[in-house]
Amino acid sequence: MSVCPSMTMPKTLYEKLIDQHCVTRIDADHVLLYVDFHIMNEYTSPQAFAGLHSAARPVRRAGAHLAVIDHVNPTRPITDLSQIADSGGRLQIETLGQNCARHGIELFDLFDPRQGIEHVVVPENGFAWPGMVIACGDSHTTTYGAFGALAYGIGTSEIEHVLATQTLVYRVLAPMQVRIDGALPLGVSAKDIVMAFVKDVGAAGASGYAVEFTGSTVAALSVEARMTLCNMAVEAGARAALIAPDATVFNYLQGRPHAPKGADWEAACVDWQTLQSDPDARFAKTVTIDASTIAPLVTWGTSPDQSVPITGCVPEQADARALDYMGLHAGQQLTDITIDRAFIGSCTNARIEDLRRAATILRGRRVAGGVTALVVPGSKQVRAMAEDEGLDRIFKDAGFEWRGAGCSMCLAMNDDVIPEGERCASSTNRNFEGRQGRGARTHLMSPEMVAAAAVTGTLTDVRTMMDPAP
Amino acid sequence: MTPFQTVSGVAAPLPMANIDTDVIMPKQFLKRIDREGLAIGAFHDLRFDETGKPRPDFILNKLPYNAAKFLICGDNFGCGSSREYAVWGLQQLGIRAIIAPSIAGIFFGNCEKNGLLALTLPQPDIDHLMHCAMSGDTCMMVIDLNAQIIHTASKRISFDIPDARKQLLLSGADHVQQTLDQTDLIATFEADQADRRPWLWSRG
Numbered sequence: 121m122s123v124c125p126s127m128t129m130p131k132t133l134y135e136k137l138i139d140q141h142c143v144t145r146i147d148a149d150h151v152l153l154y155v156d157f158h159i160m161n162e163y164t165s166p167q168a169f170a171g172l173h174s175a176a177r178p179v180r181r182a183g184a185h186l187a188v189i190d191h192v193n194p195t196r197p198i199t200d201l202s203q204i205a206d207s208g209g210r211l212q213i214e215t216l217g218q219n220c221a222r223h224g225i226e227l228f229d230l231f232d233p234r235q236g237i238e239h240v241v242v243p244e245n246g247f248a249w250p251g252m253v254i255a256c257g258d259s260h261t262t263t264y265g266a267f268g269a270l271a272y273g274i275g276t277s278e279i280e281h282v283l284a285t286q287t288l289v290y291r292v293l294a295p296m297q298v299r300i301d302g303a304l305p306l307g308v309s310a311k312d313i314v315m316a317f318v319k320d321v322g323a324a325g326a327s328g329y330a331v332e333f334t335g336s337t338v339a340a341l342s343v344e345a346r347m348t349l350c351n352m353a354v355e356a357g358a359r360a361a362l363i364a365p366d367a368t369v370f371n372y373l374q375g376r377p378h379a380p381k382g383a384d385w386e387a388a389c390v391d392w393q394t395l396q397s398d399p400d401a402r403f404a405k406t407v408t409i410d411a412s413t414i415a416p417l418v419t420w421g422t423s424p425d426q427s428v429p430i431t432g433c434v435p436e437q438a439d440a441r442a443l444d445y446m447g448l449h450a451g452q453q454l455t456d457i458t459i460d461r462a463f464i465g466s467c468t469n470a471r472i473e474d475l476r477r478a479a480t481i482l483r484g485r486r487v488a489g490g491v492t493a494l495v496v497p498g499s500k501q502v503r504a505m506a507e508d509e510g511l512d513r514i515f516k517d518a519g520f521e522w523r524g525a526g527c528s529m530c531l532a533m534n535d536d537v538i539p540e541g542e543r544c545a546s547s548t549n550r551n552f553e554g555r556q557g558r559g560a561r562t563h564l565m566s567p568e569m570v571a572a573a574a575v576t577g578t579l580t581d582v583r584t585m586m587d588p589a590p
Numbered sequence: 591m592t593p594f595q596t597v598s599g600v601a602a603p604l605p606m607a608n609i610d611t612d613v614i615m616p617k618q619f620l621k622r623i624d625r626e627g628l629a630i631g632a633f634h635d636l637r638f639d640e641t642g643k644p645r646p647d648f649i650l651n652k653l654p655y656n657a658a659k660f661l662i663c664g665d666n667f668g669c670g671s672s673r674e675y676a677v678w679g680l681q682q683l684g685i686r687a688i689i690a691p692s693i694a695g696i697f698f699g700n701c702e703k704n705g706l707l708a709l710t711l712p713q714p715d716i717d718h719l720m721h722c723a724m725s726g727d728t729c730m731m732v733i734d735l736n737a738q739i740i741h742t743a744s745k746r747i748s749f750d751i752p753d754a755r756k757q758l759l760l761s762g763a764d765h766v767q768q769t770l771d772q773t774d775l776i777a778t779f780e781a782d783q784a785d786r787r788p789w790l791w792s793r794g
Contacts, residue, residue, distance in 0.1 A: 143775050143776055143779045144775050146754055147752055147753065147754050148752075149752055150752065150754065152769065152772065152776075154776070154779055154780075154783070156790055163620055163621075164672060164674065166622075166623035166624075167623065167624065167625050167674070170623070170624065171766075175764075175766070175767075177770075184793065192621065208621025208622055211622075211623055212621065212622075212623060215623045249789075251787070252790070257672055259670065259696055272696075273696050274696065274699070275672055275673075275674040275677070275696055275697075275699055275700035275703065276700075277674060277700065277703035277765070278699060278700075281703075281766050281769065284766045284769075285766065285769045285770060285773075285776060286776065286780075287769060287776055289765070289769065291695075291699075323607075323608050323666055323669060324607075324608070324666035324669070324692050327666065327694065327695065328695075357669065357692075357694060357695070359695040359696070378793070380792060381792075384788065384789035384792050385789070387788070388787075388789040441606070531612075531617060532617055533617050533620060533621070540640070550612070550670060550671075552612040552613065552670060554613065554616055554617075558616070558635060558640075
């Protein structure tokens, strides 16, 4: 009669992924977790390699790492690293190249046609698969949850740990279900869903949790939209975000350069079908969101959870420090706020579908006088695809600058910096004080909302610029 | 890393919620390949005005908080970017412990790996510590990690910490070496995974 409970206990997808990667249990809260794939950039990795070298340790599994230049590079065209004026950034780029050569790690350097933002490059080249554990020295690594991979950001000491051991000491989180049902209204996209989630639960509302997004709305999203959703879950404090992999994911992956091939592909697909939460699995917390009630959201403050629908006003009880920094007052109508800058880019919203939606708004329109507008495609491949489709012409004809790939003005580590006091409509993920430049004022929104604001010069409801649904 | 055993010093109050790592270590200090010279960057835009002059109103520029070893913080301290430069900068500023009702996940891990004690405590304990830190007369505290107690002028507050973390902090041991001591387990896992899920090994 009696069966071992651990064998029959229903499990969430998150718990299954932990089980599949647990090298050994350390204590009640921690496991030694195996890392299948690890991605590095030029700015959080140098000290990790230095630590490895000073202890004379080898890289355990060079084939399980990929390095990409994205954070500090300029987005204006250059042909040689010597043209980078910023010596610190140049040194970081050169150092990553030397470290990869020394250890036999694959690198997409600045002049590689596959270069771009790590979280755009990795999926488009088929490196991220369902069922993997993926780590990267960047908080937005949650992006790969869109594939059903347990993916999370780590610090530099942990990068060193992965390089040396291919594992991480990992604190197991509590599973949270975020169930999203209902049809997405016209003019509302995955960015608005995740901003609604962050607003609902707060900037620390998912701290200590691994989020699994479920429901009919999520099932209907493209893989790129799912990436946007998982990417920004970290702004609610979630250290992991997951979506159970399905045919949409398998179709996206099949045939990409680094996806499994042949018999490997067939066997993987069989295994990946099991990567779902069991019907009776218990979540520590469940949040529900009705997608049909979401309107395009815009942040008014300096934390990603400080947002309101574009039809609304700055809240009456708004945090005084945030209002002072943003140069706004309580009760102010959002659509009365004028902007100086428009930025479309970042690992949240610079994939081809993002550029297509923004271009739809910009076709036949012009950026308002006094607004500086910038598009930074997420990767060179996205840029080339957009040029094949003629999107670059739409952006340029509208008055946007059409740049090279990188993180750029999302965090302003390169020379794309917003001057003090200027206000930016931005398709990025963080509106922190000083994020886009000292004293710069950031309003987060979807790329189509950025396009609308660029055209009118004020925060604008993109729905007023769209043809009604047929 | 520097062991953390018993440390006494000034605790500074930073009650704002959601202090992110862009604020703790702004971007202009991240363009390097070593861990040095980051004290100047810690809370830079809060500590200094546009001309580089210290802002007299900022808590860490005031006596006795300019010598603070502990920060008593609001919710979600260290949210945002994974940059470990934030932890290195705080340590170079002399900070030994961060105490808050909640601390963001990546930042928490970064603290642990560098011997910066990161503690989350229930709100009533935070309220007491914050109250003590607010006054120059009561801001001295002692943290005894081995006994798991924070001593303030009027109270002893005990805290929980997993034993593995505690031992790592007390000894200042090399966290990579601790795992390398278990290389056999890792090799066994790898062989098993290559057998069960061979596609994960097609990249080498």
